[in-house]
Amino acid sequence: MAVSSRRRITALVITLAAVALVTLPWALFTSRADLTFGPHEAQYRITADSRLTVDFGPLGKVLVPTEDVIPLGLGVHVDIGEIPVSGESADDERPAADPDAVADPGGGSVDALGGDIASYASLFSAPQAQIDEVIDGLSQEILTRWALAVCVITGGLVGLALFLGPTRVDTIIRAFVGKELLGIGLVLVLVLTGLGTVVLNRPQPISPDPAFEGTPLAGSQVTGRLGGIIDTAFGAVQDFAADNDAFYDDVLETLRAQWNDRPITGNWTDRGLVPPARVGAPADSGGDGEGQKGVTTFVFGSDIHCNIGMARVVGAVAGMSRADAYIDGGDISMTGTSAENYCLDVLDDELPDKLPRMIVKGNHDSMGTTQHAKTRGWKVLEDSTAEMAGVKFFGAADPRRTVFGSGPQLETDLTADQYAQRLRDEACQADFDIMLIHDPAVGAPSLRSGCTDYALSGHWHRRVGPENFGSGTRYVNSTTGGALANALTPGPLKMNAELSIIRVDNETKRPIDVQIITVTPDKKVQIDPWVRFPEPRPLVGQPPVDEPGR
Structure with a gap:
C-alpha cells in the first residue's frame, strides 16, 4: 500500500x-x-x-x-x-590646524601610537558599539x-x-x-x-x-x-578612560547649563520673518528644529578624527537643538582602517534615535569607512545627491586617502585638481540646494562657475565664513574633534573643538544662519550669536582666488 x-x-x-x-x-x-x-x-x-x-x-x-x-x-x-x-609610520608630522603650516590637516603618527591606547580606553567609555558589532557579526x-x-x-x-x-x-x-x-x-x-x-x-x-x-x-x-x-598597561588605559569621561562629563554639564541662555536671535527665514512664539522654550519641551516653523535645523560637524568624547557633545547638541538631521563633513576617523569603524559607531550611538544622518568621505577616511556608514543607515554622498529633511545635498568623496608616512594616496584615477573640475561639471548638471564636500579647495571650482550657490566643508581645522566665494557662498567648519598638530586627538581636548548649527529656510532651501558651539581645553563652552549666510552674488571680473591648504 x-x-x-x-x-x-x-x-x-x-x-x-x-x-x-x-x-x-x-x-x-x-x-x-x-x-x-x-x-x-x-x-x-x-x-x-x-x-x-x-x-x-x-x-x-x-x-x-x-x-x-x-x-x-x-x-x-x-x-x-x-x-x-596604512603605509609606514616614520613620518612624525601630524597635519595641523593651520593649513598654511601643513598641507594636509588630519591625523599623524602620534595618533597612530596614542590612538591604540585610546581605542582600548574606548572599550570602557563606550563599550556598547563594540558589543553591537560582535552580536551582529x-x-x-x-x-x-x-x-x-x-x-x-x-x-x-x-x-x-x-x-x-x-x-x-x-x-x-x-x-x-x-x-x-x-x-x-x-x-x-x-x-x-x-x-x-x-x-x-x-x-x-x-x-x-x-x-x-x-x-x-x-x-x-x-x-x-x-x-x-x-598592572601598568591596564592602569594606563583605565586612567585614560577615567580622564576622558571626567573631562566630557564636565563639558556636557556646562553645555546643558548654558543651553537655555544661548543667543536665540537671528534671521528665522531668509525673508526676515519674526520668530514663532515657541522660540526659547526649554530643550525638553518637544517639537522639531527648536520649534521653528518654516525652518529646518541641521547640526554640522567635521574632522572628529575619532574623538569619541566629542561624539557625546555632538549627540547632546543634536538632541537639545531638536535638529532635523546631522550632517558630517568627513574625517570621522584617522586613517580609515576597519578598526576605526568603531569611531563612527560611537557617534552613531550618541546621536538621537531615528535622527537622519549623512556623511561625505574625508581624506582621512576610506571607502570602507563610508561603506560601513551605509550599513548603519547613514546616507553617503558619492558623486550623488541625497535629500535630508527636505533639503537636497550634493557631494562626492575626497579622492585621497591620507596614510602615515607615505602621505596622501589617490583612491581614484584622478588627482585632486582633476577631481575638482569633474565635480564642477557634475554640479552644473545636478539639481541640488547645498554642496557638502570635505575639502573646500575641491569645491572651489563649483562655486566659481556659478553652478553651486552654497557649499559646506571642513578639512582645514579652522573656521572660514560664512562668506562669499566666487559667485556662491561657502562655510568651512573647524575641527569638531579638536584635532591639534602633533597631539593625540582622542581624549581631553588639546585645542578648541567646534560644532555648527545651521538653519535652512524650508521654502527657498537656502541656509539662513549658523551658530557656532566652541568647546575649549579648559572645559569652557561658548555658544556664539547667529551669523547670517550672505546671499550668493554674480561673479563679475573677480580674479582667481588662491586656496590655502592645497
Whole structure:
C-alpha cells in the first residue's frame, strides 16, 4: 500500500526539524566572525565556557566571567590579530590646524601610537558599539552557516530520495511508521550527548586578578607573560578612560547649563520673518528644529578624527537643538582602517534615535569607512545627491586617502585638481540646494562657475565664513574633534573643538544662519550669536582666488 500524503508531509517535517536541531550546535560553535577589538583585527567565536577569552597569543590571555551577561553557559573567544596600518609610520608630522603650516590637516603618527591606547580606553567609555558589532557579526555568521547546513543536508536527502525512487522511499517511510517518537528521541540523545561532552570539558574556574578590583573587569584573570605587565598597561588605559569621561562629563554639564541662555536671535527665514512664539522654550519641551516653523535645523560637524568624547557633545547638541538631521563633513576617523569603524559607531550611538544622518568621505577616511556608514543607515554622498529633511545635498568623496608616512594616496584615477573640475561639471548638471564636500579647495571650482550657490566643508581645522566665494557662498567648519598638530586627538581636548548649527529656510532651501558651539581645553563652552549666510552674488571680473591648504 502506498504511503499517504499525510505520512509523507509528517516525515518531511520531522526530517527538517531533526536536521535543524542537529546542525544548530554545529553552526553555533564553528562560526567565526572577523571583526575588531580596540585597534586590532580580531576573530570571534562562540564557546561553552561562560567566559570571554581574549587571546593575545604568546603574551597570554585575558579571561572575563560572563555568567551574568551571556545565557545558557555560553562564552566568546577572541583571537587578537594585528593592528591594521596604512603605509609606514616614520613620518612624525601630524597635519595641523593651520593649513598654511601643513598641507594636509588630519591625523599623524602620534595618533597612530596614542590612538591604540585610546581605542582600548574606548572599550570602557563606550563599550556598547563594540558589543553591537560582535552580536551582529556572530549572529549573521551563525544564521548563514545554519541555513547553509540545513539546505545542504536537506538537498542531499532529496537527491537520495530521487535516486532511490518512490517505491524504495515508501518502503523506508513505512519502516518508520509509528516510530516517530523514537526518531525524535534519538535526535535529542545525540544533541544532549554533544552538549554534555562540551559541559564536561569546561575549563577550571577563573582566578580573579586583584588588579581589576573596582573596575568593569572585576573578576577577570590574566595568564601568561601578559600577567606581568597588566598592572601598568591596564592602569594606563583605565586612567585614560577615567580622564576622558571626567573631562566630557564636565563639558556636557556646562553645555546643558548654558543651553537655555544661548543667543536665540537671528534671521528665522531668509525673508526676515519674526520668530514663532515657541522660540526659547526649554530643550525638553518637544517639537522639531527648536520649534521653528518654516525652518529646518541641521547640526554640522567635521574632522572628529575619532574623538569619541566629542561624539557625546555632538549627540547632546543634536538632541537639545531638536535638529532635523546631522550632517558630517568627513574625517570621522584617522586613517580609515576597519578598526576605526568603531569611531563612527560611537557617534552613531550618541546621536538621537531615528535622527537622519549623512556623511561625505574625508581624506582621512576610506571607502570602507563610508561603506560601513551605509550599513548603519547613514546616507553617503558619492558623486550623488541625497535629500535630508527636505533639503537636497550634493557631494562626492575626497579622492585621497591620507596614510602615515607615505602621505596622501589617490583612491581614484584622478588627482585632486582633476577631481575638482569633474565635480564642477557634475554640479552644473545636478539639481541640488547645498554642496557638502570635505575639502573646500575641491569645491572651489563649483562655486566659481556659478553652478553651486552654497557649499559646506571642513578639512582645514579652522573656521572660514560664512562668506562669499566666487559667485556662491561657502562655510568651512573647524575641527569638531579638536584635532591639534602633533597631539593625540582622542581624549581631553588639546585645542578648541567646534560644532555648527545651521538653519535652512524650508521654502527657498537656502541656509539662513549658523551658530557656532566652541568647546575649549579648559572645559569652557561658548555658544556664539547667529551669523547670517550672505546671499550668493554674480561673479563679475573677480580674479582667481588662491586656496590655502592645497
